[in-house]
Amino acid sequence: MESHLFCHRCGAELTPGEGNFYVVRIEAFADPTPPKISQEDLEDIDINAEIEKIIEQARGMSQAELMDQVYRKMTIYLCARCYADWIENPAG
Numbered sequence: 706m707e708s709h710l711f712c713h714r715c716g717a718e719l720t721p722g723e724g725n726f727y728v729v730r731i732e733a734f735a736d737p738t739p740p741k742i743s744q745e746d747l748e749d750i751d752i753n754a755e756i757e758k759i760i761e762q763a764r765g766m767s768q769a770e771l772m773d774q775v776y777r778k779m780t781i782y783l784c785a786r787c788y789a790d791w792i793e794n795p796a797g
């Protein structure tokens with residue numbers, strides 16, 4: 706079974722071994738810095754109510770959806786021409 710690769714942008718068929726495409730690995734995660742909490746915040750806060758709120762928000766979301774919010778990883782393939790365009794403006 707031969708596997709076919711296609712350019713993620715233009716759909717051109719890519720031929721492994723011919724060096725005419727790029728593999729782009731994307732890893733994205735939410736800001737990993739813990740929130741700054743002052744001593745006063747801690748005294749003010751009702752921990753049980755906060756936990757209730759988070760559980761309430763999480764209810765109805767699947768495990769995968771929760772993971773997607775903090776971390777995503779994907780691999781895309783780009784033909785040489787699309788790569789040349791994309792790498793100049795990857796966030797565009």
Ligand SMILES: [Zn+2]
Pocket residue numbers: 712713714715716717783784785786787788
């Ligand atoms: Zn392409």
